[in-house]
Amino acid sequence: MSSSSLVRLCSLAATVAVSSALTIAEINGDKYLSPYNGQTVSNVSGIVTAKGPDGLWLRSDAERRQNFTTSESIYVFGRAFATNLTVGDAIVVGGQVQEYRSNKDYVYLTELSSPVLQSKGSSGNNVEPLIIGEDTAQPPSEQYSSLDGGDVFAVPNNVSLVSVANPVLNPKQYGMDFWESLSGELVKVRKPTAISKANNFGDTWVYGDWEVTGKNSRAGLTTVDKDANPEAIIIGSPLDGTKNPNATKLGDELEEITGVVTYAFGFYRILPTTAITVKNSQEPALPSATKLISEGKCNGLTFGAYNVENLFAESAHLPTIASHIVEYLNAPDFMFLQEVQDDNGPTNDDVVSANLTLSALTAAIAAAGGPNYTFTDIAPTKNQDGGAPGGNIRTAYLYDPSLIRLSKPNPGTSVDASEVLPGPTLKYNPGRIDPTNEAWTASRKPLVAQWELIGTNGTGQHTFFTVNVHFGSKGGSSSIQGDARPPANGGVEDRQAQAELTANFVKSILDIDPSARIITAGDFNEFAFVKPMTDYVALSGLQDLDQVAGIDQLERYTYLFDMNSQQLDHMYVSPAIAEAQTKAQYEHIHINTWPDKAGETSDHDPSVAKLDVCAPAAAAASYRV
Ligand SMILES: *[C@@H]1O[C@H](CO)[C@@H](O)[C@H](O)[C@H]1NC(C)=O
Numbered sequence: 248m249s250s251s252s253l254v255r256l257c258s259l260a261a262t263v264a265v266s267s268a269l270t271i272a273e274i275n276g277d278k279y280l281s282p283y284n285g286q287t288v289s290n291v292s293g294i295v296t297a298k299g300p301d302g303l304w305l306r307s308d309a310e311r312r313q314n315f316t317t318s319e320s321i322y323v324f325g326r327a328f329a330t331n332l333t334v335g336d337a338i339v340v341g342g343q344v345q346e347y348r349s350n351k352d353y354v355y356l357t358e359l360s361s362p363v364l365q366s367k368g369s370s371g372n373n374v375e376p377l378i379i380g381e382d383t384a385q386p387p388s389e390q391y392s393s394l395d396g397g398d399v400f401a402v403p404n405n406v407s408l409v410s411v412a413n414p415v416l417n418p419k420q421y422g423m424d425f426w427e428s429l430s431g432e433l434v435k436v437r438k439p440t441a442i443s444k445a446n447n448f449g450d451t452w453v454y455g456d457w458e459v460t461g462k463n464s465r466a467g468l469t470t471v472d473k474d475a476n477p478e479a480i481i482i483g484s485p486l487d488g489t490k491n492p493n494a495t496k497l498g499d500e501l502e503e504i505t506g507v508v509t510y511a512f513g514f515y516r517i518l519p520t521t522a523i524t525v526k527n528s529q530e531p532a533l534p535s536a537t538k539l540i541s542e543g544k545c546n547g548l549t550f551g552a553y554n555v556e557n558l559f560a561e562s563a564h565l566p567t568i569a570s571h572i573v574e575y576l577n578a579p580d581f582m583f584l585q586e587v588q589d590d591n592g593p594t595n596d597d598v599v600s601a602n603l604t605l606s607a608l609t610a611a612i613a614a615a616g617g618p619n620y621t622f623t624d625i626a627p628t629k630n631q632d633g634g635a636p637g638g639n640i641r642t643a644y645l646y647d648p649s650l651i652r653l654s655k656p657n658p659g660t661s662v663d664a665s666e667v668l669p670g671p672t673l674k675y676n677p678g679r680i681d682p683t684n685e686a687w688t689a690s691r692k693p694l695v696a697q698w699e700l701i702g703t704n705g706t707g708q709h710t711f712f713t714v715n716v717h718f719g720s721k722g723g724s725s726s727i728q729g730d731a732r733p734p735a736n737g738g739v740e741d742r743q744a745q746a747e748l749t750a751n752f753v754k755s756i757l758d759i760d761p762s763a764r765i766i767t768a769g770d771f772n773e774f775a776f777v778k779p780m781t782d783y784v785a786l787s788g789l790q791d792l793d794q795v796a797g798i799d800q801l802e803r804y805t806y807l808f809d810m811n812s813q814q815l816d817h818m819y820v821s822p823a824i825a826e827a828q829t830k831a832q833y834e835h836i837h838i839n840t841w842p843d844k845a846g847e848t849s850d851h852d853p854s855v856a857k858l859d860v861c862a863p864a865a866a867a868a869s870y871r872v
Pocket residue numbers: 265266267268289290
């Protein structure tokens with residue numbers, strides 16, 4: 248994308264001429280916004296450090312970097328102006344100081360616009376990039392901005408704006424301040440590691456040889472509580488017109504990168520002088536299959552969870568999803584699926600049933616050597632559950648009918664609210680939780696079910712409950728490096744209400760039977776340490792399976808977003824399972840986060856757990872099977 252293709256939104260200010268020459272550092276100042284915004288300046292001297300399609304970057308020729316707080320470089324916006332100038336030219340320029348952003352949710356970039364060349368001095372001056380972490384402070388590795396109150400994911404969010412508060416930069420503590428303090432600088436990243444896939448434009452997030460926190464075993468950076476990896480920087484379009492590779496992936500080692508720091512499309516970024524190059528990729532290219540294997544009995548059942556990304560009967564990715572379930576998840580006894588579309592997928596008509604979609608999937612699984620799964624779901628009311636129009640995404644279960652069955656099945660419709668009845672049992676099995684509550688507007692209603700294991704004599708034993716969720720999306724979030732602080736977490740109010748409804752439903756089962764076996768799983772679209780989920784745990788009485796199973800915090804990820812390896816998909820289990828005799832086990836299988844963009848099948852990784860659902864002896868007596 249080129250900035251010239253966008254409307255240039257500039258803050259308006261009267262054009263006042265500054266009466267004495269200014270240094271570039273004085274123009275930038277030690278805050279986000281220039282104290283000279285809107286003013287006409289002259290006799291600004293510097294050396295050209297880089298050229299781009301629409302302008303050039305100029306660095307003060309005075310002794311550099313006396314002061315880490317203030318950038319001594321600036322972008323000079325003007326295509327014609329740059330035409331006859333070359334890297335290494337010493338020039339004196341006048342123009343208008345301008346704060347520019349292409350979108351009101353972004354941070355402003357300080358630039359010199361309408362430039363006029365006042366004089367040209369020597370050519371061929373040496374231009375050395377600042378080595379990040381050596382000629383600069385260390386990039387801060389945890390916090391983004393002094394305006395985040397210590398937590399970039401705090402709720403409520405968007406309580407202040409960088410463009411209004413305009414804080415003094417503290418580049419040793421806050422990542423955005425660090426990159427802002429280098430705005431316009433020519434820099435070098437030594438030993439870069441890619442921590443995202445290339446996006447459609449080839450843009451790729453990296454960190455260099457500086458200290459990082461959150462590094463996972465694939466060399467990505469995992470988001471943890473109060474640490475969302477501001478030490479990373481995205482590498483944007485090369486200045487020489489070459490294109491970054493599109494197959495870069497998590498953990499790739501890249502050749503050294505030299506480029507200029509700027510801000511565009513919501514992020515601080517380095518525009519490299521030429522395209523980045525991959526030196527080495529992580530081995531093995533794909534993860535191993537899960538080590539968790541079902542015991543085929545109550546103290547070792549396997550439970551998989553997979554957001555299958557808009558799967559329908561004719562989806563090209565359906566056979567690959569089936570083979571993932573068989574080969575990588577070892578065909579769990581039970582599957583929680585999310586994002587299953589109706590039989591004709593995105594065709595926006597009256598079809599809402601997913602029987603064909605789920606039959607096609609179970610047939611493909613059987614053909615791939617898996618079990619002959621049975622499925623159950625509840626078709627939503629047409630176009631009431633969000634997602635692609637006409638797709639009617641829903642959650643669904645697959646289960647091995649030789650082992651597991653619904654306990655006293657009594658399926659509800661899309662608008663029937665299941666309830667917890669004495670027993671505990673469910674009014675509708677499977678059923679939806681409070682489906683007409685406005686908390687679920689344009690979102691998926693959780694699918695709750697009660698199950699039993701089929702005993703050798705054919706009786707039902709060891710009942711357990713499941714809740715399969717796909718909470719509202721994070722659409723509408725602002726950039727983590729955007730104007731709103733803390734950044735707007737799109738849909739967080741919806742997820743809060745959804746978490747409370749689901750938690751209260753679960754609690755009503757545990758109120759009747761504190762030793763009930765309950766598993767809730769799916770795409771919660773939220774991190775475990777953010778309020779909707781911390782409240783979910785507190786209200787429901789469930790426990791986070793990552794914690795129960797002792798998964799290393801840095802290996803808890805199922806999704807890549809911007810610079811972060813992060814976890815949107817979770818399982819939460821009741822105390823009876825968390826404290827069962829056979830310890831709970833859990834694995835995230837990075838079959839989609841590790842390959843490049845073309846090699847991924849879904850945008851989420853699947854997970855698999857091995858759990859003990861044997862009824863405790865004392866409670867078992869009260870079960871009516
Ligand atoms: C800019 O430099 C020229 C030449 O040295 C001088 O005549 C002029 O007064 C200077 N203007 C400012 C605003 O300093």
